[in-house]
Amino acid sequence: MEEEQNPVSPSRTSTEQIQQDTAKLPHQYGCEHYRRRCKIRAPCCNQIFSCRHCHNEATSSLSNPKDRHEIVRHDIKQVICSVCNTEQEVAQVCNKCGVKMGEYFCDICKFYDDDTSKQHFHCDGCGICRLGGRENFFHCEKCGSCYVIEMRGNHSCVENSMKNYCPICYEYLFDSVKQATVMKCGHTMHMDCFREMAKQHQ
Template sequence: SSSSSSSSSSMGGGPSSSICHAPQTCPLGPNEGVGSQPGEDDGNRVHRPRADLVLRGPGEAHPTFTAEELAVSCKPNAPTSGTLGCPHYARGCKIRAPCCRKMYVCRLCHDSDVDRTCSAKLDTYSVTEMLCMHCQTLQPVGKHCQVCYSDLGLAAQPQSQHTTQDTVRPNRHTANDRTHAVLGKYYCNVCKLWDNSLDREIYHCPYCNVCRVGKGLGVDYRHCMRCNCCVEMREGVTHRCISQVLEGNCPICADTLRFSTADLKGLPCGHTMHLECYRQYRAYSYTCPICLKTMDDMRDYFSRLDQAAAHSPVPNMFRNTRSRIYCNDCGDTSVVQYHMLYHKCPKSACGSYNTRVLDTMVLPPGEEAEDGTSNGSGSGG
């Protein structure tokens, strides 16, 4: 929206009901030759990854996974056929969830899996293990696969504190080999985020401590320290501060805002909700669900209400009746002529119909109301 603030959404794509660690049709072959043994829980066979580079404590067994967890997963509807990933990301690895110890392509795949054994959402900050889908090697998280990178004759580069967008330097190997070594063109070592998407740019905000869609702070976004959120720097976008506005939940769907992957809508009053929630809610209401202030420019609509009120005169039996109203937009309390349908704020600078009736009163003949109107006339409509 051009007239109100717009907050950047955190990375992850929209919610999906699909379980993205399930095997999908992909030109890259399945994990052939991996060790397997009978499963104990459901009769399915469980497998070991081809290699396990994670240092484990004494007596700690090497983990095993189902064929679905180790299967190669491709991003549906990707511009290039066979692009590894899931509906949310294009990436060359899977992560091992610290909570349930299962393999998923991303946190959203984990959170949307109705059959998972844990109830908590995946905490990406605590992820320590990943599985390269090119070579089926379980290893500590990083931008590059240690095995694929080593096969190129290159030493794995040390990970920076936050994000990297470098590429493997050219050598005698093919471009496809070099692509396999880099699991994500964008990688954030804080959020454990890999992404090879070509249709979006990503940056890490050190203040929000999450990765967001955009070119970066000072380029197309700035961070509001009072609201603790990233705000667009686009011309025409205004921003009204509300302290820690993204720390709560969307007032429509009750989902968290801080780590939301959906686009957000900043209202003129300063409150925020999901853009899609706003569109659905706006179809039947024009007031903020939190503070009840008008969300959009309603002057044309209020003008039509003026005409409707003019054609709906107050019956004679209510001529001496007044309404005490509160205006949700300007915050003033006024006494106006009672009307069955419409009560307009009499303040000239406001004129809003976004009001509520506090109480009604009947004036004795000749008595004036608090606003100076007599029983023979009224203000507003």
């Protein structure tokens, strides 16, 4: 995978100057999934990717099925600063240039994102970061996932209902970046898939 070019002039060494420069240019960092100022080194294959989704998309399409694999987010140990290109242990702030590699940072999930409007939060019950603001969700122990507050005491529990594949597109639901919905029966699928299915059955 080709490395991004460093947009900061090499003659500038001031941490303050680097932070000012990168604050003006957030769109030049990250990938289609997340805005951030670091890449990850995948511990499974020792390759560098912009994020775990970029890794999983690339490795799931390898020609040899035996080489296909997904990254375990919690196993990520090394990141590469996109500003100064320094490889280092996972942390929110680069230990060389001092840039904040992500406004939101989770040390458990090794996750970075500048888009704080997504209202990230880490759910200990799920074991991963979720979107939408902690105050808007509760963790259902039986279903094994976070649901909107309005569903507390108002849904059919199905054990580990989100730890399944969408019956329409077959993508794993639990950590999908697409919005999921819970049907009256308690089973789950992607919201877009549900809408498409409903449209075809009208």
